[in-house]
Amino acid sequence: MTYDIVTQPWLYVINKNSQCSRLGFYDALEQGKHLNLAYPNPIDRISVFRFILAALYWCEMETQVKMDKAKIPQAWLKFLLESRHLFEFLGEGKRFLQVPGLSRRRPITELFHEVPLGNNFWHFKHVRDYTMGCCTHCAVTGTMRLPLFCVSGRPDMKSGINGSPPIFAIKWGKSLWETIILNWRPREPLGQPVWAEPYRYNPDDDVPLLSGMTVPARLLYVEAAIPTEQACGICGEAPGSLHYTCKFETAGTLENPTWQDPFALRNKDEVIKASDISGTKKLRFDAKIHRLLPHVLNSMDLNGGENVLLVGFASDKAKFVDIWEKSIRIPDIDLANLELTALEEWNHSINSCAANTYLGKIKTKGKDRLRVLKDAVSNDLLPDAETKAGRYIPQILGDDSVWDQVSNQYSVWVNNSARVLTAGLDTRHLRDRKDIERFMPKPRLDNKEDADKGSKTDE
Numbered sequence: 001m002t003y004d005i006v007t008q009p010w011l012y013v014i015n016k017n018s019q020c021s022r023l024g025f026y027d028a029l030e031q032g033k034h035l036n037l038a039y040p041n042p043i044d045r046i047s048v049f050r051f052i053l054a055a056l057y058w059c060e061m062e063t064q065v066k067m068d069k070a071k072i073p074q075a076w077l078k079f080l081l082e083s084r085h086l087f088e089f090l091g092e093g094k095r096f097l098q099v100p101g102l103s104r105r106r107p108i109t110e111l112f113h114e115v116p117l118g119n120n121f122w123h124f125k126h127v128r129d130y131t132m133g134c135c136t137h138c139a140v141t142g143t144m145r146l147p148l149f150c151v152s153g154r155p156d157m158k159s160g161i162n163g164s165p166p167i168f169a170i171k172w173g174k175s176l177w178e179t180i181i182l183n184w185r186p187r188e189p190l191g192q193p194v195w196a197e198p199y200r201y202n203p204d205d206d207v208p209l210l211s212g213m214t215v216p217a218r219l220l221y222v223e224a225a226i227p228t229e230q231a232c233g234i235c236g237e238a239p240g241s242l243h244y245t246c247k248f249e250t251a252g253t254l255e256n257p258t259w260q261d262p263f264a265l266r267n268k269d270e271v272i273k274a275s276d277i278s279g280t281k282k283l284r285f286d287a288k289i290h291r292l293l294p295h296v297l298n299s300m301d302l303n304g305g306e307n308v309l310l311v312g313f314a315s316d317k318a319k320f321v322d323i324w325e326k327s328i329r330i331p332d333i334d335l336a337n338l339e340l341t342a343l344e345e346w347n348h349s350i351n352s353c354a355a356n357t358y359l360g361k362i363k364t365k366g367k368d369r370l371r372v373l374k375d376a377v378s379n380d381l382l383p384d385a386e387t388k389a390g391r392y393i394p395q396i397l398g399d400d401s402v403w404d405q406v407s408n409q410y411s412v413w414v415n416n417s418a419r420v421l422t423a424g425l426d427t428r429h430l431r432d433r434k435d436i437e438r439f440m441p442k443p444r445l446d447n448k449e450d451a452d453k454g455s456k457t458d459e
Contacts, residue, residue, distance in 0.1 A: 001225070003090040003136050006080050010137030011048065013176070014038035022137060025055070025087070026080055029072050032177035039141075042311045042325040043113065046168050047144040049179065050263070054213045055080070057186045058193050069181050086195045089140055090222070096195055097143050099219045102247030108134050108222070110248050111142030112234060113149065113320045132233040133242025139222050142234075150217035153318040156250045160217030161207065163255040165313040166264035166271045169296055172309040172327065182306065185262065207259050217254060221247040265292065265310070266299045274312030276321050289326055289390050290350060294343045296328065297335065304332035326390075331398035338397060346406075349441040353410075354382060358436045359417055377420055381413040407442055414440045 005011075009022040013035040020038050028035070029052075039045045059076035060067055067073075080087075087096050107129040109115040118129030134142070148168075152159045159165070171182035191197075191208020199215045201207045225241035232242060265272045272295060275288070289310075296308055307329050314322040353359065359374060389409040395402040418436035422429040 001090050002088060003140075004084040005087045005089055005096060005140055006084045008089075008137070010140045012038045012141075016175075025052070026077060028052075028176065029056075029077065029080075032072065032180065033175050036174070036176050036179070041114065041323070042309075043145055043149050043313065043323055044141050045309075046170065046263075046311050047148050048141065049170065049183075050148065050213060051144050052176075053180060053183060054193055054210055056180065057190060058196070058210060060186070061190050067184060072177070089136065089143075090224075095221070097146065097214075097216055098221050100221055102219055102221050102249050104247060104249045105223075105245055106248040107132070108139065108142075108243045108246050109233070110246065111139065111145065111220075113145075113323070115233065127233065130244055133226070133228065133230060133244045134234045135232040135237055135239045135242055136225060138232055138234040139243050139246075143216075143220060143222070146216035146218050146220065147214055149313055149320070151315040151318055151320055157318075158217065158250060158253050159255060159315075161212050161215055161254045161256050161259050162261055162264060162271070164273055164315050166261065167274055167292065167310060167312045168261075168263045169265045169300060170263050170309050170311075171300070171302075172307050183263075187262070201256070203253050203256050204258065205256070207256055209262070212256070212259050212261070215251075215254060217251055219247075219249040219251050223247065265295055267295050274314040274322065274324070276314045276316045288347075288386070289328070289393070290343070290386065291347045293328070293393065294340045294347070297338065297340060297343075302330050302335055304330055304335060306330045329394050331394045333398045335397075342403065343396070346441070350386070350410075353414070353439045353441045354378060356439050358421065358432065358439065359414075373421065374417075377413075377417045381416060382410075385410045385413045407440065410441050 005024065006026050007024045009024050009027075011023050011025060011028050012020065013023055013028055013031075014020045014037075015031075015035045023031070023035075037045050037048060039048065056067075056076065059065075059073075059079050063073070063075045063079050065073045065075040085094070088094065089096050089098075107118070109117075109127065109129065109132055112134070115127060115132065116123040118127070147160060148162070149165055150160050151164065171179065173179040173182050187209050189208040191211040193210045193214040194216070195214070197211075199211055201211060222243055223245045225243045227241045229238060229240075230242060231238045260266075261271075272292065292310065296302075296310070300308065302308070307327055310326045310328065312322070312324050313320065314324075359378065386409075389406045392402050392406050392409075396406065414437050418433040421436065422432040
C-alpha cells in the first residue's frame with residue numbers, strides 16, 4: 001500500500017462556504033486562497049502549517065522561482081508532483097519522516113497527546129493500548145506533531161530541538177494563502193528539510209532553518225494498517241483498515257541552545273514557555289495574556305489589522321499537561337509609536353495584587369489558616385476577571401481611554417474576596433476589607449509604592 005501526502009487527501013480544510021473536507025497537499029495549495037486549515041486542536045493547526053511553510057521554502061530554493069504573493073508559482077506545484085517519492089507515507093521504500101529497522105513497538109496512540117496511555121484511567125473516555133486504531137490520514141497529522149510537541153520521558157527520550165515546547169506566535173490570516181504570505185520570512189542558511197536530507201547536526205551546531213523546522217523528536221515507523229470495521233479513534237471515520245502499532249524510539253539529544261525557532265515567543269534572548277498549572281494548582285497562572293502581550297509586540301513584525309494566534313503547550317518532564325490558544329487582533333494603528341509601558345505596568349500590578357498579604361502568600365512564618373480559601377477565591381474569580389479584561393486588548397492598543405474599564409473588570413474579584421476573607425463587621429475587619437479593595441489592579445500605576453507592598457514574585 002502506498003500513500004503519498006502530496007496527492008492523497010489527509011489535510012483538513014474549511015472553505016469560505018463553511019464546508020469542511022480533506023485535501024491532498026497539492027490541492028490545498030492550489031485552492032489556498034479559498035480555504036483555511038480546519039483542525040480543532042491547535043497542536044495540529046500549528047504543526048501542519050509549519051510543514052506547509054517549510055515545504056514551500058524548499059520549493060522556492062530548489063526551483064529558483066521566487067515567491068509570488070498574488071498566486072502560488074506553478075513551478076512549485078510541478079516540483080512537488082515530481083518529488084512525490086519523498087512524501088510517501090507508507091510502502092516498502094523510503095518514507096516521509098520515518099526510519100525503517102526500529103525495534104521498540106508502541107501503540108499508534110503515542111502520536112496523539114489527547115489520547116491517554118493504557119495505564120492512565122483519569123479520562124472521560126478511557127482506551128487500552130493497542131486496541132484503539134487510527135486511519136492513515138490521522139497518522140499523517142500525528143506525525144506532523146513530532147518536530148514541535150514532544151516532551152522528555154524515559155532516560156533516553158528527549159524533547160525536540162526547542163527543548164520543552166515554547167509558546168508559539170503565528171500571524172493567522174483569513175485563508176491558508178494569506179497565512180503563508182503573512183509568515184513568509186525565510187532566512188539563510190536554509191539547508192535541507194529532513195525528508196530530503198538526513199539530520200546530521202550536533203546539539204551545539206548552527207542548524208539551518210529547514211533542518212531545524214522539520215527534525216522530529218522521535219524516530220518513527222508506522223506499521224501496516226489492519227482490516228477492521230472499527231472507526232478511527234481520532235476522526236471517527238471507518239475507512240476499512242486502521243493502524244494500531246508503530247515503532248517509536250528516541251532520536252537522541254536534539255535540544256540546541258543556538259537554534260532560534262522562527263515562531264517561538266521570546267523575551268530578548270529567553271524563550272517563553274507555557275506555565276504548568278498542575279504544579280502550582282493555581283488557574284490564575286494559566287495563559288496570562290497580559291504578561292505575553294508586550295513580548296508579542298516586541299518580538300513580531302506586526303502591522304495594524306493583523307491577527308496573532310498564540311499556542312501554549314505546558315509540560316512537566318514526561319507529562320503533557322495543557323494546551324491553550326488565544327487569538328489577538330491588532331487594531332489598525334501605527335504600532336511603531338505604541339507605548340508598551342502601560343502593558344508592562346498592568347502585568348506588574350496584577351501580580352502584585354494577586355500575591356499581596358491579604359490575597360496571596362502570607363509573609364509571616366506559620367500556617368496561613370485562610371490559604372485554602374484564598375486559593376479558591378483566586379482560582380475562581382481572578383481567571384474570570386482576566387478573561388473579561390482580555391476582551392479589551394484591541395482597544396487597549398489603540399485607545400488610552402479604556403484603562404479604567406479594564407481595571408473595573410477586577411472589582412468583582414477584589415470586592416468579593418474582601419467580603420469572604422474578612423467576614424466580620426468590627427473595626428479591624430472593616431479596615432482589612434478596605435485594604436484588600438485598595439489592591440485592585442491598576443493598569444496605569446499612579447502609586448508604585450502601593451503596588452510594591454505586595455510580593456513581587458511572578459510565576
